[in-house]
Amino acid sequence: METIKIQGSEDTPKIILDAANEILEISGRSLPEDVSSFYEPVLNWLTEYTENPNKKTIFNFKLTYFNTASSKLLLDILMKLEEMHEKGQEVLIRWHYPEDDEDMAEAGEEYADIVDVPFEQVSY
């Protein structure tokens, strides 16, 4: 499967979707000018990945900031992972947050409430 690597910038996150090396990660800041088109390749990649996933899928979120428009697209990503979990595939979300950032920790808790998928909070 094709690997997606997007360099982060001041308003877009770094994204690695590499099935062969089992790295699925979104990190940095997310306030793209057009959230839907920015996240579209990520959602498409996940749809394809779901057809033939690795034995175990760990998805890492390590965001320092995201705007409200991004929050909706992050939920779309989490819902794709929830679908995989519902189909009986092994999925784990790791939500990383800076240890002094209560709001980012809380955002993780909220997502964990909404989607039914194993969810781990990791402070750094």
Place this chain on the structure above:
Amino acid sequence: MDNKKDVKGFLEFVYEFYKSMKAHEITLVYEGEITHQITKAFTSLTESNMSKEDEPNSVQRKVFHVMVECLQNISKHADDFTSNDYLFSGRGIFLVSKGENEYSVTTGNAVENDKIEYLTELLENINRMDKEELKELYKKQMKEGRLSEKGGAGLGFIDIKRKTNKELEYHFLPISDDTSFFLLTSTISRTDN
């Protein structure tokens, strides 16, 4: 400005303007079209100023959040209507002020009068809600709401109230029979974070 007297008058106005900015502790003011580039420039400028001044991380993050949502409110909603008037095409005024105890982020943009009732209800509803209710509303809107064509998620006001923990202060001033100027100000405490 075709004669000396006019130039002098203008420069005196600039000085008055400068003094009144100082008196109101305004650190940033802008009038015009709010684009993504403007949003990036203002947030990064404010961020570097706050970091130079050793503002606590939690305050920096809140100011950043509120600025982005306020700016995007204008860029995504200020041109939601039919008029071709320059007033209505994603333009507005944007101010940041820094006092001893708090930052304020203020926006102003023209809205059609028939939006006033909707906006008032929306803001009053958010202002009435406590932390837990706001959290539930945010989750509900994230799940059920749809992104508008311009990428508005209907979450901005909720997020601002949650991040600042303060009521959203707003005011409508008449421009014409059909339109009003919508002002909104959010304050971020520098002390109780």
